[in-house]
Amino acid sequence: MKVPFLELKSAYEELRGEIDEAIARSVESGWYVGGPELKQFEQAFASYTGASHTVGVANGLDALHLSLRAMNVGPDDEVIVASNSYIATVLAVTMTGATPVLVEPDPNTHNLDPSKVEAAISRRTKVILPTHLYGQPADLDRLLALATQHGLKLLEDAAQAHGATCNGRRVGAHGHAVAWSFYPSKNLGALGDAGAVTTNDGELADRIRTLGNYGSHVRYVNEVQGVNSRLDPLQAAVLNVKLARLDQWNSRRARIASFYLAELADADLVLPAVPSWASPAWHLFVIQSDDRNALQQRLCDRGVQTLIHYPIPPHLQQAYAGWGFGPGSFPVAEQLAERVLSLPIGPHMTDAQVEHVITAVKAAV
Protein backbone atom coordinates (compact mmCIF):
# COMPACT_ATOMS: atom_id res chain seq x y z
CA MET A 1 0.00 0.00 0.00
CA LYS A 2 1.14 3.54 -0.79
CA VAL A 3 0.40 6.41 1.56
CA PRO A 4 1.24 9.77 -0.04
CA PHE A 5 2.04 12.64 2.32
CA LEU A 6 -0.74 14.79 0.86
CA GLU A 7 -3.67 14.27 -1.51
CA LEU A 8 -4.89 17.77 -2.20
CA LYS A 9 -7.34 16.87 -4.92
CA SER A 10 -9.56 14.81 -2.58
CA ALA A 11 -10.99 17.96 -0.98
CA TYR A 12 -12.00 19.26 -4.41
CA GLU A 13 -13.49 15.91 -5.36
CA GLU A 14 -15.59 15.85 -2.18
CA LEU A 15 -16.97 19.32 -2.91
CA ARG A 16 -16.79 19.39 -6.71
CA GLY A 17 -20.42 20.42 -7.28
CA GLU A 18 -20.40 23.24 -4.74
CA ILE A 19 -16.96 24.53 -5.75
CA ASP A 20 -17.75 24.54 -9.48
CA GLU A 21 -20.98 26.38 -8.75
CA ALA A 22 -19.21 28.94 -6.53
CA ILE A 23 -16.57 29.58 -9.20
CA ALA A 24 -19.22 29.99 -11.90
CA ARG A 25 -21.20 32.37 -9.66
CA SER A 26 -18.06 34.41 -8.96
CA VAL A 27 -17.21 34.68 -12.67
CA GLU A 28 -20.82 35.60 -13.53
CA SER A 29 -20.88 38.33 -10.87
CA GLY A 30 -18.46 40.45 -12.91
CA TRP A 31 -16.33 41.17 -9.82
CA TYR A 32 -12.74 40.11 -10.51
CA VAL A 33 -11.15 42.08 -7.67
CA GLY A 34 -13.15 42.66 -4.47
CA GLY A 35 -16.90 42.16 -4.57
CA PRO A 36 -19.55 40.04 -2.86
CA GLU A 37 -17.75 36.65 -2.65
CA LEU A 38 -14.80 38.31 -0.93
CA LYS A 39 -17.02 40.27 1.45
CA GLN A 40 -18.94 37.12 2.32
CA PHE A 41 -15.75 35.20 3.08
CA GLU A 42 -14.33 38.02 5.18
CA GLN A 43 -17.52 38.07 7.25
CA ALA A 44 -17.70 34.28 7.55
CA PHE A 45 -14.06 33.94 8.60
CA ALA A 46 -14.40 36.75 11.16
CA SER A 47 -17.40 34.99 12.59
CA TYR A 48 -15.59 31.62 12.57
CA THR A 49 -12.55 32.96 14.42
CA GLY A 50 -14.51 35.26 16.72
CA ALA A 51 -12.62 38.34 15.50
CA SER A 52 -14.42 41.58 14.63
CA HIS A 53 -12.58 42.01 11.30
CA THR A 54 -11.04 39.93 8.54
CA VAL A 55 -8.93 41.56 5.83
CA GLY A 56 -8.23 39.35 2.83
CA VAL A 57 -4.72 39.60 1.38
CA ALA A 58 -2.81 37.77 -1.34
CA ASN A 59 -0.98 35.18 0.82
CA GLY A 60 0.23 34.36 4.32
CA LEU A 61 3.57 36.13 3.98
CA ASP A 62 1.77 39.38 3.10
CA ALA A 63 -0.64 38.84 6.02
CA LEU A 64 2.36 38.83 8.37
CA HIS A 65 4.27 41.61 6.61
CA LEU A 66 1.31 44.00 6.27
CA SER A 67 0.32 43.40 9.91
CA LEU A 68 3.83 44.35 11.02
CA ARG A 69 3.79 47.45 8.82
CA ALA A 70 0.36 48.41 10.17
CA MET A 71 1.86 48.11 13.67
CA ASN A 72 4.50 50.64 12.52
CA VAL A 73 7.32 48.12 12.80
CA GLY A 74 10.44 49.41 11.05
CA PRO A 75 14.24 49.42 11.05
CA ASP A 76 14.68 50.49 14.69
CA ASP A 77 12.49 47.72 16.06
CA GLU A 78 12.89 44.15 17.23
CA VAL A 79 10.34 41.38 16.78
CA ILE A 80 10.50 38.16 18.79
CA VAL A 81 10.05 34.98 16.71
CA ALA A 82 10.65 31.27 17.33
CA SER A 83 14.04 30.00 16.12
CA ASN A 84 12.37 26.92 14.54
CA SER A 85 9.60 28.70 12.63
CA TYR A 86 8.97 28.51 8.91
CA ILE A 87 11.06 30.99 6.93
CA ALA A 88 8.02 33.20 6.12
CA THR A 89 7.69 34.34 9.74
CA VAL A 90 11.26 35.64 9.69
CA LEU A 91 11.05 37.04 6.15
CA ALA A 92 8.01 39.14 7.13
CA VAL A 93 10.10 40.79 9.86
CA THR A 94 13.18 41.43 7.73
CA MET A 95 10.96 42.84 4.93
CA THR A 96 10.07 45.70 7.31
CA GLY A 97 13.75 46.36 8.07
CA ALA A 98 13.23 45.28 11.70
CA THR A 99 15.46 42.76 13.48
CA PRO A 100 14.06 39.30 14.23
CA VAL A 101 15.10 38.21 17.71
CA LEU A 102 15.13 34.42 17.60
CA VAL A 103 13.97 32.66 20.75
CA GLU A 104 14.28 28.91 21.23
CA PRO A 105 11.09 26.84 21.39
CA ASP A 106 10.02 24.31 23.99
CA PRO A 107 11.25 21.10 22.26
CA ASN A 108 8.15 19.18 23.39
CA THR A 109 5.49 21.55 22.02
CA HIS A 110 7.74 23.06 19.27
CA ASN A 111 6.30 26.46 20.25
CA LEU A 112 7.78 29.63 21.78
CA ASP A 113 8.70 29.19 25.42
CA PRO A 114 7.20 32.22 27.27
CA SER A 115 9.88 32.22 29.98
CA LYS A 116 12.57 32.58 27.29
CA VAL A 117 10.50 35.26 25.54
CA GLU A 118 10.55 37.42 28.66
CA ALA A 119 14.36 37.26 28.79
CA ALA A 120 14.55 38.40 25.14
CA ILE A 121 12.47 41.58 25.54
CA SER A 122 14.55 44.75 25.14
CA ARG A 123 13.83 48.48 24.83
CA ARG A 124 13.59 48.02 21.05
CA THR A 125 11.09 45.13 21.13
CA LYS A 126 7.80 46.05 19.50
CA VAL A 127 6.04 42.78 18.70
CA ILE A 128 5.95 39.19 19.95
CA LEU A 129 5.28 36.96 16.94
CA PRO A 130 4.54 33.34 17.91
CA THR A 131 3.83 30.69 15.28
CA HIS A 132 1.20 28.07 16.10
CA LEU A 133 3.55 25.52 14.63
CA TYR A 134 2.10 22.35 13.11
CA GLY A 135 -1.37 23.57 14.19
CA GLN A 136 -0.60 23.46 17.90
CA PRO A 137 -1.54 26.74 19.61
CA ALA A 138 1.28 28.64 21.32
CA ASP A 139 0.75 29.59 24.98
CA LEU A 140 -1.37 32.67 24.17
CA ASP A 141 -2.43 33.43 27.75
CA ARG A 142 1.15 33.83 28.91
CA LEU A 143 2.36 35.53 25.73
CA LEU A 144 -0.51 38.01 25.81
CA ALA A 145 0.16 38.74 29.49
CA LEU A 146 3.82 39.45 28.64
CA ALA A 147 2.85 41.67 25.71
CA THR A 148 0.44 43.66 27.88
CA GLN A 149 2.94 43.98 30.73
CA HIS A 150 5.66 45.32 28.40
CA GLY A 151 3.42 47.43 26.13
CA LEU A 152 4.04 45.21 23.08
CA LYS A 153 1.81 43.94 20.30
CA LEU A 154 1.06 40.23 19.88
CA LEU A 155 0.90 39.12 16.23
CA GLU A 156 0.20 35.42 15.68
CA ASP A 157 1.33 33.36 12.71
CA ALA A 158 -1.72 31.10 12.41
CA ALA A 159 -0.94 29.82 8.90
CA GLN A 160 -1.09 26.23 10.21
CA ALA A 161 -3.77 26.65 12.87
CA HIS A 162 -7.23 27.10 11.28
CA GLY A 163 -9.69 25.84 13.88
CA ALA A 164 -7.17 25.21 16.68
CA THR A 165 -8.39 26.28 20.12
CA CYS A 166 -6.65 27.68 23.14
CA ASN A 167 -8.68 27.31 26.37
CA GLY A 168 -11.71 26.42 24.27
CA ARG A 169 -11.53 29.60 22.14
CA ARG A 170 -10.58 29.38 18.49
CA VAL A 171 -7.31 30.96 17.44
CA GLY A 172 -7.99 34.22 15.60
CA ALA A 173 -9.03 36.80 18.19
CA HIS A 174 -6.57 36.48 21.09
CA GLY A 175 -3.70 38.66 19.90
CA HIS A 176 -3.73 42.17 18.38
CA ALA A 177 -3.64 40.61 14.92
CA VAL A 178 -3.58 37.07 13.58
CA ALA A 179 -2.09 36.22 10.17
CA TRP A 180 -3.49 33.40 8.05
CA SER A 181 -2.45 31.59 4.88
CA PHE A 182 -4.86 29.69 2.66
CA TYR A 183 -2.07 28.07 0.64
CA PRO A 184 -3.56 24.88 -0.88
CA SER A 185 -2.03 22.46 1.64
CA LYS A 186 -3.22 24.32 4.76
CA ASN A 187 -6.19 23.02 6.79
CA LEU A 188 -8.29 25.65 5.02
CA GLY A 189 -6.71 25.87 1.58
CA ALA A 190 -7.66 27.72 -1.60
CA LEU A 191 -7.01 26.54 -5.17
CA GLY A 192 -4.04 28.88 -5.32
CA ASP A 193 -2.52 31.56 -3.08
CA ALA A 194 -4.61 33.47 -0.55
CA GLY A 195 -4.27 34.91 2.95
CA ALA A 196 -5.97 37.08 5.55
CA VAL A 197 -5.53 38.95 8.81
CA THR A 198 -8.08 38.75 11.63
CA THR A 199 -8.19 41.39 14.36
CA ASN A 200 -10.49 43.07 16.85
CA ASP A 201 -8.84 46.42 16.16
CA GLY A 202 -10.83 48.30 13.51
CA GLU A 203 -8.12 50.90 12.91
CA LEU A 204 -5.48 48.23 12.43
CA ALA A 205 -7.77 46.39 9.99
CA ASP A 206 -8.26 49.62 8.05
CA ARG A 207 -4.49 50.25 7.89
CA ILE A 208 -3.83 46.70 6.62
CA ARG A 209 -6.53 47.05 3.96
CA THR A 210 -5.11 50.40 2.86
CA LEU A 211 -1.54 49.06 2.72
CA GLY A 212 -2.69 46.15 0.57
CA ASN A 213 -4.51 48.47 -1.79
CA TYR A 214 -1.61 50.71 -2.93
CA GLY A 215 -1.79 52.69 0.30
CA SER A 216 -5.07 54.18 -0.87
CA HIS A 217 -8.56 54.63 0.57
CA VAL A 218 -9.82 56.83 -2.22
CA ARG A 219 -8.86 55.83 -5.73
CA TYR A 220 -5.79 57.73 -7.03
CA VAL A 221 -5.13 59.25 -3.61
CA ASN A 222 -2.17 57.52 -1.96
CA GLU A 223 -1.61 58.13 1.73
CA VAL A 224 1.21 55.67 2.32
CA GLN A 225 3.55 53.56 0.16
CA GLY A 226 1.43 50.46 -0.09
CA VAL A 227 1.54 47.29 -2.14
CA ASN A 228 -0.94 45.27 -4.19
CA SER A 229 -2.03 42.40 -1.97
CA ARG A 230 -5.66 41.36 -2.26
CA LEU A 231 -7.52 38.09 -1.81
CA ASP A 232 -8.73 36.98 -5.25
CA PRO A 233 -12.57 36.73 -5.22
CA LEU A 234 -12.42 33.40 -7.10
CA GLN A 235 -10.37 32.02 -4.22
CA ALA A 236 -12.77 33.62 -1.74
CA ALA A 237 -15.64 31.78 -3.45
CA VAL A 238 -13.77 28.47 -3.03
CA LEU A 239 -12.89 29.29 0.58
CA ASN A 240 -16.56 30.01 1.36
CA VAL A 241 -17.40 26.46 0.35
CA LYS A 242 -14.46 24.90 2.18
CA LEU A 243 -14.90 26.89 5.41
CA ALA A 244 -18.22 25.10 5.98
CA ARG A 245 -16.28 21.79 6.00
CA LEU A 246 -13.32 22.87 8.12
CA ASP A 247 -14.53 21.60 11.51
CA GLN A 248 -15.53 18.25 10.06
CA TRP A 249 -12.14 17.90 8.34
CA ASN A 250 -10.31 18.95 11.51
CA SER A 251 -12.24 16.32 13.53
CA ARG A 252 -11.00 13.67 11.14
CA ARG A 253 -7.43 14.97 11.56
CA ALA A 254 -7.87 14.86 15.37
CA ARG A 255 -9.12 11.27 15.17
CA ILE A 256 -6.09 10.23 13.13
CA ALA A 257 -3.81 12.05 15.60
CA SER A 258 -5.41 10.24 18.54
CA PHE A 259 -4.86 6.88 16.77
CA TYR A 260 -1.20 7.75 16.18
CA LEU A 261 -0.77 8.92 19.79
CA ALA A 262 -2.36 5.78 21.24
CA GLU A 263 -0.81 3.24 18.89
CA LEU A 264 2.70 4.69 18.85
CA ALA A 265 2.88 5.45 22.58
CA ASP A 266 5.34 2.62 23.21
CA ALA A 267 7.49 3.15 20.10
CA ASP A 268 11.00 4.55 20.53
CA LEU A 269 9.96 8.03 19.37
CA VAL A 270 9.02 11.40 20.83
CA LEU A 271 5.36 12.08 20.04
CA PRO A 272 3.80 15.56 19.97
CA ALA A 273 3.02 16.87 23.47
CA VAL A 274 -0.32 18.67 23.76
CA PRO A 275 -0.87 21.00 26.75
CA SER A 276 -4.17 20.48 28.59
CA TRP A 277 -5.51 23.88 27.46
CA ALA A 278 -4.80 23.27 23.78
CA SER A 279 -6.76 21.61 21.03
CA PRO A 280 -4.49 21.52 17.96
CA ALA A 281 -5.66 21.77 14.35
CA TRP A 282 -3.25 18.88 13.55
CA HIS A 283 -1.99 20.52 10.39
CA LEU A 284 1.02 18.22 10.76
CA PHE A 285 1.77 15.25 12.99
CA VAL A 286 5.44 15.61 13.84
CA ILE A 287 7.43 12.94 15.63
CA GLN A 288 11.05 13.09 16.76
CA SER A 289 13.60 10.34 16.33
CA ASP A 290 17.32 10.00 17.14
CA ASP A 291 17.68 8.19 13.84
CA ARG A 292 15.38 10.32 11.70
CA ASN A 293 16.95 9.92 8.25
CA ALA A 294 17.10 6.13 8.48
CA LEU A 295 13.51 6.05 9.78
CA GLN A 296 12.36 8.18 6.86
CA GLN A 297 14.06 5.82 4.40
CA ARG A 298 12.56 2.72 6.04
CA LEU A 299 9.08 4.30 5.92
CA CYS A 300 9.60 5.18 2.28
CA ASP A 301 10.55 1.54 1.60
CA ARG A 302 7.20 0.56 3.16
CA GLY A 303 5.27 2.99 0.94
CA VAL A 304 4.80 5.76 3.53
CA GLN A 305 5.81 9.21 2.33
CA THR A 306 6.99 11.58 5.05
CA LEU A 307 8.37 15.13 4.97
CA ILE A 308 10.64 17.22 7.18
CA HIS A 309 9.30 20.51 8.55
CA TYR A 310 11.87 22.02 8.44
CA PRO A 311 15.33 20.72 7.57
CA ILE A 312 17.25 24.02 7.95
CA PRO A 313 16.37 26.58 10.65
CA PRO A 314 16.25 30.25 9.52
CA HIS A 315 19.54 31.23 11.20
CA LEU A 316 21.44 28.62 9.12
CA GLN A 317 19.86 29.63 5.79
CA GLN A 318 22.17 31.18 3.24
CA ALA A 319 19.64 34.03 2.94
CA TYR A 320 20.59 35.07 6.50
CA ALA A 321 24.32 34.35 6.34
CA GLY A 322 24.77 38.06 7.03
CA TRP A 323 23.60 37.60 10.61
CA GLY A 324 26.80 35.70 11.34
CA PHE A 325 25.16 32.80 13.18
CA GLY A 326 26.46 29.30 12.74
CA PRO A 327 25.90 25.76 13.99
CA GLY A 328 25.45 25.90 17.77
CA SER A 329 23.84 29.37 17.80
CA PHE A 330 20.33 27.96 18.41
CA PRO A 331 20.83 24.37 19.56
CA VAL A 332 17.16 23.56 20.24
CA ALA A 333 16.10 24.59 16.72
CA GLU A 334 19.10 22.78 15.23
CA GLN A 335 18.35 19.56 17.13
CA LEU A 336 14.70 19.69 16.10
CA ALA A 337 15.73 20.17 12.45
CA GLU A 338 17.71 16.94 12.71
CA ARG A 339 15.06 14.98 14.61
CA VAL A 340 11.61 15.96 13.27
CA LEU A 341 9.61 13.88 10.82
CA SER A 342 6.05 14.58 9.67
CA LEU A 343 3.78 11.55 9.21
CA PRO A 344 0.92 11.73 6.71
CA ILE A 345 -2.23 13.24 8.22
CA GLY A 346 -5.26 14.66 6.43
CA PRO A 347 -9.04 14.56 6.34
CA HIS A 348 -9.18 12.27 3.35
CA MET A 349 -6.85 9.52 4.59
CA THR A 350 -8.65 6.19 4.85
CA ASP A 351 -8.63 4.02 7.98
CA ALA A 352 -6.58 1.47 6.06
CA GLN A 353 -3.95 4.12 5.24
CA VAL A 354 -3.80 5.22 8.87
CA GLU A 355 -3.34 1.60 9.99
CA HIS A 356 -0.66 1.09 7.36
CA VAL A 357 1.27 4.13 8.68
CA ILE A 358 1.05 2.80 12.24
CA THR A 359 2.22 -0.68 11.24
CA ALA A 360 5.03 0.76 9.13
CA VAL A 361 6.27 3.06 11.91
CA LYS A 362 6.20 0.25 14.49
CA ALA A 363 8.20 -1.96 12.14
CA ALA A 364 10.63 0.81 11.17
CA VAL A 365 11.71 2.19 14.57
Ligand SMILES: *Cc1c(COP(=O)(O)O)cnc(C)c1O
Ligand atom coordinates in the same frame (compact mmCIF):
# COMPACT_ATOMS: atom_id res chain seq x y z
C1 LIG B 1 2.36 28.61 4.93
C2 LIG B 1 2.98 29.42 5.99
C3 LIG B 1 3.23 30.79 5.84
C4 LIG B 1 3.16 31.52 4.53
O1 LIG B 1 2.02 31.40 3.83
P1 LIG B 1 1.98 31.71 2.24
O2 LIG B 1 0.53 31.80 1.97
O3 LIG B 1 2.65 30.57 1.57
O4 LIG B 1 2.70 33.00 2.02
C5 LIG B 1 3.68 31.51 6.92
N1 LIG B 1 3.92 30.91 8.09
C6 LIG B 1 3.72 29.60 8.28
C7 LIG B 1 3.98 29.02 9.62
C8 LIG B 1 3.26 28.80 7.24
O5 LIG B 1 3.09 27.49 7.43
